[in-house]
Amino acid sequence: MTSTTVLRRFNRNYTQRIGVLEDSFLGLGMPLAAARLVFEIGTRPTTIQALRARLGLDSGYLSRLVRGLERRGYVTVQPDVTDRRRRVLTLTDDGHKLLAEIEARSEAKACAILDPLSPRQRERLEAALATADLLVRAATAEFVRVDPTDPLAREAVTRYVAELNERFEHGFDPGPLAPADDEQYRPPHGVFVVARSDGEPVAGGGVRTFGGTAEIKRMWVHPDWRGAGLGSRMLRRLEDEAVALGHRVVRLDTRHVLTEAIALYERSGYQRIDRYNDNPYATHWYEKRLPA
Amino acid sequence: MTSTTVLRRFNRNYTQRIGVLEDSFLGLGMPLAAARLVFEIGTRPTTIQALRARLGLDSGYLSRLVRGLERRGYVTVQPDVTDRRRRVLTLTDDGHKLLAEIEARSEAKACAILDPLSPRQRERLEAALATADLLVRAATAEFVRVDPTDPLAREAVTRYVAELNERFEHGFDPGPLAPADDEQYRPPHGVFVVARSDGEPVAGGGVRTFGGTAEIKRMWVHPDWRGAGLGSRMLRRLEDEAVALGHRVVRLDTRHVLTEAIALYERSGYQRIDRYNDNPYATHWYEKRLPA
DNA sequence: CACGATGTCTGACTTTAGTCAGATATTCTG
């Protein structure tokens, strides 16, 4: 049986049986879409714009849904202070009560579904769903080239730096962030790529030109998203970008404590070479010849 | 994280991303529900009644959907010869063409979703989905008491007999099926239980009164549904039924080749005892004292 | 063969979900 067959079969069986999870929102006196909104807003106050991106709704439709929730007193709508075109949504006390009710219903429904399973089977299902969840999310993440000043890129780099600082024995200091730095990751010198899911960066990395070859830098994968192949995909994508920039050789450096990264590079055909830069944090240097 | 949390999280992520599998039916010039019907009818000719049970649709709504398909020449509707109230649906040639188109679109969509994954990740996802599929299906199977003459019970017993006949070294002959036999699995002497999913029996088993104690017989789980705990659930259910019939002790016999069954009984607290009947096929005899 | 149950159909209706074309206010860019 092929993977697509399994996926399609699962989809049929699952949506038919578990789709009922959403039916638990019935009887709340509001359409399901509105209940989903309450859930999203409850997770964290959001702008209408963010909801539109996250849930993929038409702006007119969303506007009406929100107004409905406002009219019933579940949410308050206020202009965003930093950009008065945007409007920030917050749950009122009644909204939080409603959210609690929604949560309770979902939970009850989920319990009812899992109830017949023995603890052992439940654990198996939990593990399978967690794996499937991660892989499905990873498969649907979108890789996009962005400007290094894009908020997505900024966040990816910030988290990358924070992680190195935590994992390196004596911390990590990226030095002052000069505007010239950004220039390195802009065509024609280089590019920056992020993987995005639901509007959040889940992986990032850049290629720049250094010493006549391409150099891959700042590769990072969100901790919650590791083990799903995003690292390999990012690496492959950055190699493609290097080729597109006209390079035939790509290099990179790393530090011994980053064992997963080292494993990834070696699995991906990188050869260890001598020190080619003066990065004080680097302990390993790699090179790969790219197919034209 | 609890199982319900994982289930709910998966459900949110999954329906949002993969629900798109169904969007592939868009542009066929028919509502999604109609496309689903074509798929169901294509799998095997069905009656309207069966569709209603399987898809859980309102009879009026379904009637209209079917009439629409008929009007466009995708299905033919004929009275069932055995019961002229029922109507049998069959795909026409055009209907089969449409089904092929639907299949192609689903397949393309599934491919697109899986495409970004490496073969290794795809295999992992496939395994996870197959496990989740089995367990979700098992969790939602319904255990019902039925009369031993009920078609569901008949099918379960038939398949049970067929399997024993195949697995026993010299086959298995259940002997003539006497009406008195059925009586044994009817209150107040006994009961017959089947687990049902989408109208098909996926497990079955009976309790009868024999030699002053309860005896569990004819326990069977559909081969495609094994490894999901249906056997344990059926055993527990039959024990409960035995208690309800007023018994405090339940016995059963089995044959050495049925190793999973033996493992199940021993895991479930059954003690091996001496031969208590003259079943020529039995090699192992078990007993369990039931909590009141 | 009467009577209740079953299977299907019809008409009249509602809700949900969504689309699309502008209108308006605000912010960004040169």
Next chain:
DNA sequence: CAGAATATCTGACTAAAGTCAGACATCGTG
């Protein structure tokens, strides 16, 4: 500061999905 771009809102519309009450034919049972 003009003009483009962005964020939201409004009105007018459609299609899909489903509900409900009742009508009608057929079947099984006593």
